[in-house]
Amino acid sequence: MEEIIDAIDRAAPEHFTQALPKSAQAQMRALVKAAKGDKKAVAERLGIDPNTVRRYLKGERKHPRAALREALLRELKKVWQPGIRRQTRKKAANSTGITVEVWAYFGYTAPVGTTDEPRLRHLTVHLPPVYAARLFAAQDEGADGQEMREIMAEGFQDVYFRDGGRARGLDVEFTGIKAIDVQY
8 A cells, every 4th residue: 555655765766966875884874863863763664673783883793684685775765865855855846746657457437427347557647746745745744555545546637537627527546556656
C-alpha cells in the first residue's frame, strides 16, 4: 500500500547535488545526524542493535552485510540533503507538477454504469502542481497508502480520464498498482 510514498522517495535522489557517503561509517554518521543524534531510532530504522550503530560510528566495524548495506542506502536516500529535497518539492508543488508512470488497475463509475472488472493500464500522466502539493502534504502528515492512492486517482481522473471536464460523471479509482514511478 506504500507504493506511491516509495515512488516519491525514489524520485528525490535525482536532484541531489552531492554524492551519498561511500563508507559505512560516513553513512551511519549521516543517518545519526539526520536523527538528531538518536542512535536508537537509527538502529530501529535499520533493523539492527543500537550497539552495532555505535560500532560503525567508532569505526570498529567497516563492512556491513548485504542486507544492512541496502538498508543504509535506502534510509540515507530518505534523509540526504533535506534542503535540496524541500526546494525541489516546493518547485513541483508551486510550478512544475509531477509526472507519474504507472501500471495499475483502474475501476470506473459512470452515469451509464460501472465496469465489471478493473482494467490494467499503463499510463504516463503529468499531474499539475496542485496534485503534487496535495501528495507532498499528505506524505508529510503521515498519510497511509490509501489516502495517497485517492489523491493520485483524483489527479488521473481530472487530467487523463475526464480530460479537463469532458467526461463529467466519470469517477476513477486505483484498485491495484503493479508498478509506479514518479518524477518531479
